[in-house]
Amino acid sequence: MLDISDFKPVTLDDRNFFKSFYERFPIQHSDNTFTNMVCWNDYAQYEYYTNNDALVISSTIENKTSFRGPFGIYDDNLLKEVLKLAKKTNHPLAYQIFDEETKARILALYPDINLSSDRDYYDYVYKTDILSKLPGKKFLNIRKHINSFKKRCNYTTEPMTSESVQDVIDFFFKWCEWKECKKNPIMNYEKNATIYSVKHFEQLGLCGLLLKNENEISAISIYEELNKDTIVIHYEKGLPDCEGNYKVINNEVARLVSGKYDYINRESDLGIDGLRIAKMRYYPEFFAKVYNIDANDIPEI
Incomplete structure (x- = not known):
């Protein structure tokens, strides 16, 4: 069973692992880049778990932890384990989705689960x-x-x-x-x-x-x-x-x-009005979207 103690902090020494992983399993959203994680560690306290070409990431801000993934090669059982951890947090941002593949997997398992779109963090x-x-x-x-x-x-x-x-x-x-x-x-x-x-x-x-x-x-x-x-x-x-x-x-x-x-x-524009106006003036081709799941909306697994 996956436990929070299985996660380890993201450090600069992990760069080669993340570089190799993301070359095999490319990402679309900036929040999951190794650079953002290691540079913002003082604020968000990023940690990760990896096993059999699967990657799970957690971030803790003001003692509130959220989870994302698994990325890479993974199965439904690991996804369920991550959602179990997320449910224990009692956090409105317990689980975050940064790609359409993960969104589809979750909806396939739990068609009625509530996903809230987070426009402020769209890339x-x-x-x-x-x-x-x-x-x-x-x-x-x-x-x-x-x-x-x-x-x-x-x-x-x-x-x-x-x-x-x-x-x-x-x-x-x-x-x-x-x-x-x-x-x-x-x-x-x-x-x-x-x-x-x-x-x-x-x-x-x-x-x-x-x-x-x-x-x-x-x-x-x-x-x-x-x-x-x-x-x-x-x-x-x-x-x-x-x-x-x-x-x-x-x-x-x-x-x-x-x-x-x-x-x-x-x-993203972080919900800042002036920044949103400035970014929209350049007419984005598309957004890399983000969705959140409240711990209270995660079913008992």
């Missing part, structure tokens, strides 16, 4: 070709902002390297001072997660693009391969030194990876 997925070219009338205003930026700002782009790590960390501290991260616990966790990713970007296999204005970092994008068709943008930040830098870094990354990847996953 936005765009066609790379669209983000790189921004064609047609619907992108006219975005193109105008980009052209205005290029006329007003003396900018260059360059990849993030081991030599630029400290400059990038300094940039994030500036960004956090501007955004007053200390007043917002989640933003403070995000700062810590971002800096962790920068300090370990080679170990994590991350890529980064720097947008510089007058030779100072104005914006940055940190990303990686999510699957063979898709990259995921983990962090995209800009300072208020030259308006339009967010649109430019977005476009520059899309142009950089165009021809290599068909899609760009730009993660």
